[in-house]
Amino acid sequence: MNEISRIQTLCRPHEYYQRMRGELFRTYLALAIKRMVARKSTDIENVVGYRVSHLNLKTLGQLFDEIFISCVYYFKTANSTPLIIDCGSNIGMSILFFKKLYPGARIVGFEPDCNTYGRLEENIRLNNLQQVTIHNRAVSDRDGQATFFTDPDPIGSLETTILEGRTSGRRHEVETVRLSQFITEEIDLLKMDIEGAEILVMRELAAADSLKRIKEMFIEYHHHFLDKDDDSFSEILQILEKHGFGYQIYSNYRIPFVRELLQNFVIYAYRK
Numbered sequence: 001m002n003e004i005s006r007i008q009t010l011c012r013p014h015e016y017y018q019r020m021r022g023e024l025f026r027t028y029l030a031l032a033i034k035r036m037v038a039r040k041s042t043d044i045e046n047v048v049g050y051r052v053s054h055l056n057l058k059t060l061g062q063l064f065d066e067i068f069i070s071c072v073y074y075f076k077t078a079n080s081t082p083l084i085i086d087c088g089s090n091i092g093m094s095i096l097f098f099k100k101l102y103p104g105a106r107i108v109g110f111e112p113d114c115n116t117y118g119r120l121e122e123n124i125r126l127n128n129l130q131q132v133t134i135h136n137r138a139v140s141d142r143d144g145q146a147t148f149f150t151d152p153d154p155i156g157s158l159e160t161t162i163l164e165g166r167t168s169g170r171r172h173e174v175e176t177v178r179l180s181q182f183i184t185e186e187i188d189l190l191k192m193d194i195e196g197a198e199i200l201v202m203r204e205l206a207a208a209d210s211l212k213r214i215k216e217m218f219i220e221y222h223h224h225f226l227d228k229d230d231d232s233f234s235e236i237l238q239i240l241e242k243h244g245f246g247y248q249i250y251s252n253y254r255i256p257f258v259r260e261l262l263q264n265f266v267i268y269a270y271r272k
Contacts, residue, residue, distance in 0.1 A: 016074060016101070023048040031061050044126065050096050051126040053119050063093040072266060073097060073218050075189055081131075082188035087139045087179065087201070088220075090116055092123040094191060099129060106131045108182060112138035112148050112174040119136050139192075140176040141200040148174040170218060180208035191216045196225040199232070202239050211243040217269040224262050236267070245269040 017024070027047050034045070036059050044053050045060060048068060054060040061067060066072050071092055081104040086094050089109035092129050098105050109132065111117045117136045124132050150170045177254055192198050205211050223233050240247050247269040 003220050016071065020048065020068075020100075020136045027064060028069070031184055033056065033246040035061060047093075047096070048100065050123075052091070052093070052096070052127060053122045054091055055115065055119060059093075060093075067093050067097045067099075074101070075216055075218075077102070077188050077215075078199045081106060081187055083185065084108070084189045084191065085179070085182065086110070086191050087193070088191075088193035089120055089134065090193075091119040094193075095120075095129070095132060095162060096123070096127065097131075098189075099127075104131070107133070109134040110137055110139050110177075111147065112136065113150055114172070115150075128197075135177070137175045138197070139194060139201050140197055141178065141204040142176060143149055143178055144176050145173050146176045147171050178204055178208070180205055183213050185213065187214045188216065190214050191239070193220045196222050199223070199236055202236055206239050206243060211239075211245075217245070217267070219267040219269065221265040221267055221268040222262060223265060224260055233265070240267075240269050244272055246272045 025034045030046065042052050045057075046052075047064060049062075052060065057108055072246070080102065082102055084098050084105055086098070086107055086109040089095055089111040092109070095107055095109055096106055111120050111134065114136065120134055123129075124134065138148060140146060148171065150172075183205070183235065192201060194201065202219075205214075219236070221233065221236060224230065237247065247267055250266045250268075251263060253263055
């Protein structure tokens with residue numbers, strides 16, 4: 001099934017797609033044409049009515065597909081001003097998506113990479129987003145400093161992490177913070193895409209008894225992230241179960257299976 005057919009299929013049953021159909025088609029076609037005629041670009045593109053400053057068209061297209069077309073972070077709430085914590089904001093596509101869903105959303109974002117953070121700041125300014133606070137920090141299990149690893153090829157790569165071994169690219173020091181100190185009231189949604197540090201953050205939230213304030217979570221979990229013998233996926237599920245969450249798990253993995261490969265899961269967790 002080609003991409004246009006996939007979008008058409010998605011648009012039939014769902015309220016979000018019915019409302020966004022025209023903008024999704026226009027953005028998809030515009031980005032596809034741009035990628036065919038330009039290998040590199042640092043232009044500002046129009047994405048579903050937003051002006052988006054980006055680092056490269058390929059990564060922008062990946063983010064658009066994952067967040068706006070596949071709707072990986074879609075959630076429903078009766079709260080017109082939900083409080084959302086976005087860990088791993090990148091250039092802000094997830095924040096733009098949340099604002100498209102709930103214009104009155106209050107959002108706290110974290111992005112440790114300096115270059116990416118600059119684009120995130122610019123995108124908040126370009127679109128005059130209100131009630132959005134961002135931090136140029138990495139969430140972890142402690143306050144302090146950590147070495148941050150960034151893949152320089154391509155510029156804007158999504159493979160950035162505080163765990164050595166994910167990429168052999170550029171390294172620099174970043175400030176790390178405990179996420180629990182930002183959870184001082186009820187959180188409608190916690191989103192984590194933090195490239196291998198998710199188990200550290202979940203342990204810290206559990207130890208600080210902060211999970212009781214979170215209604216829903218999207219967690220991207222990286223199985224066999226660095227250590228091929230580290231089969232500890234059950235730990236994160238045990239944390240969720242112990243603290244009263246149900247969950248659904250998604251992984252797009254081709255068969256036949258191969259042992260010890262990096263496998264990414266998306267966990268949707270909800271308070272029961």
